[in-house]
Amino acid sequence: IFAAVEMAPRDPILGLNEAYNADTRATKVNLGVGVYYDDNGKIPLLAAVKTAERTRLETMPPRGYQPIEGPAAYDQAVQKLLFGADSELLAAGRVVTAQALGGTGALKIGADFLKRLNPAAKVYISDPSWENHRALFESAGFEVENYPYYDAETRGVNFAGMKSFLQGLPAGSIIVLHACCHNPTGADLSDAQWVEVVEVCREKGLVPFLDMAYQGFADGIDADAVAVRLFSTSGLQFFVSSSFSKSFSLYGERVGALSVVTASKEESARVLSQLKRVIRTNYSNPPIHGGAVVAAVLSNPELRQLWEDELAGMRDRIRAMRTGLVEQLKAKGVAQDFSFVAAQRGMFSYTGLSAAQVETLKNDFGIYAVSTGRICLAALNSGNIGYVAESIAQVVKG
Ligand code: PLP
Numbered sequence: 001i002f003a004a005v006e007m008a009p010r011d012p013i014l015g016l017n018e019a020y021n022a023d024t025r026a027t028k029v030n031l032g033v034g035v036y037y038d039d040n041g042k043i044p045l046l047a048a049v050k051t052a053e054r055t056r057l058e059t060m061p062p063r064g065y066q067p068i069e070g071p072a073a074y075d076q077a078v079q080k081l082l083f084g085a086d087s088e089l090l091a092a093g094r095v096v097t098a099q100a101l102g103g104t105g106a107l108k109i110g111a112d113f114l115k116r117l118n119p120a121a122k123v124y125i126s127d128p129s130w131e132n133h134r135a136l137f138e139s140a141g142f143e144v145e146n147y148p149y150y151d152a153e154t155r156g157v158n159f160a161g162m163k164s165f166l167q168g169l170p171a172g173s174i175i176v177l178h179a180c181c182h183n184p185t186g187a188d189l190s191d192a193q194w195v196e197v198v199e200v201c202r203e204k205g206l207v208p209f210l211d212m213a214y215q216g217f218a219d220g221i222d223a224d225a226v227a228v229r230l231f232s233t234s235g236l237q238f239f240v241s242s243s244f245s246k247s248f249s250l251y252g253e254r255v256g257a258l259s260v261v262t263a264s265k266e267e268s269a270r271v272l273s274q275l276k277r278v279i280r281t282n283y284s285n286p287p288i289h290g291g292a293v294v295a296a297v298l299s300n301p302e303l304r305q306l307w308e309d310e311l312a313g314m315r316d317r318i319r320a321m322r323t324g325l326v327e328q329l330k331a332k333g334v335a336q337d338f339s340f341v342a343a344q345r346g347m348f349s350y351t352g353l354s355a356a357q358v359e360t361l362k363n364d365f366g367i368y369a370v371s372t373g374r375i376c377l378a379a380l381n382s383g384n385i386g387y388v389a390e391s392i393a394q395v396v397k398g
């Protein structure tokens with residue numbers, strides 16, 4: 001039965017991990033995958049998480065099935081983070097949230113629901129986008145196309161191009177938007193541009209799907225939610241996928257959520273019933289541990305403050321690595337201006353390094369990056385930044 005099975009393509013980012021792991025050079029650096037490492041090059045276990053886990057272990061709670069949409073304590077905690085504790089939408093019962101298997105799982109629940117709702121719609125993702133966006137919506141049965149986004153010349157967003165493209169789309173088109181910390185470019189919309197995007201979605205009857213995988217990694221929890229908050233006050237209906245993989249450093253626990261903003265409380269009940277149907281037929285109900293830890297941290301004022309401080313620490317360290325890399329490249333005599341790296345937001349930078357330069361970095365220096373020139377700044381640390389800057393300098397100076 002498997003004789004005709006073809007080899008599926010590898011994920012270009014996760015595939016890099018395998019090559020990195022097989023590399024025996026002591027100086028190797030993995031700037032490929034989007035994971036936050038601390039200054040010792042380790043994935044941190046946050047103190048807030050550790051404390052919540054200890055407490056949980058002491059009580060040894062039973063492991064029954066969870067509600068299909070996850071526990072209310074978790075879903076409500078997610079809603080407050082995304083929409084704000086004093087959100088009118090929440091008070092009106094216009095948001096339904098289901099726990100999901102990471103941000104990826106949230107996108108897939110939303111995609112499967114949308115496919116039932118509007119099978120003929122097309123999905124539009126930014127050019128470029130997280131590669132899994134395309135694969136995931138295609139696997140839900142949609143045709144996926146790009147909307148203009150990154151402008152390599154200005155290293156910012158081609159907003160005029162994006163806006164006019166969106167204005168030309170038929171009503172019902174599904175628009176996937178990176179709510180903050182755009183992956184892979186690090187180039188985000190300004191608040192004023194978000195206002196315009198909301199307006200276009202309203203005028204044209206588009207279906208906004210906000211993907212928020214890095215809340216807290218640009219400017220802060222509320223500041224990074226500006227897109228969600230602007231859509232919230234617009235009166236529109238929309239989707240938000242969110243993830244705690246990065247903000248809680250809980251990658252492998254697979255903790256995320258899908259939230260859907262509806263027109264009324266009554267509509268919410270019907271929408272939730274459909275989300276539950278999608279979940280039931282995929283994995284029945286979500287795992288317990290990660291969501292319980294997140295809910296415990298977010299509902300305890302001391303742990304929450306500790307988490308916010310730790311999140312700020314991650315954010316500040318990435319910023320320091322951005323400015324550090326810019327300074328070191330300059331100090332190593334690189335003529336090309338890399339100051340844009342310090343202005344980009346989140347974990348990633350589109351460095352402008354060519355595929356050939358990325359290949360040289362890997363072969364000659366053991367430095368792994370995505371072939372598009374994307375690097376993860378959160379993999380830099382005080383021990384490797386000098387080596388990385390020196391290697392990039394050699395590569396760009398040819
Ligand atoms: N969306 C974007 C834009 C991402 O960069 C990621 C990264 O992992 C995800 C979603 C998926 O998050 P998770 O690891 O929680 O599935």
Ligand code: TYF
Nearest residue numbers: 011013014032033034132183
């Ligand atoms: O873009 C990244 O590196 C992260 C991690 O299929 C990731 O978002 C990459 C690929 C993938 C899942 C997660």
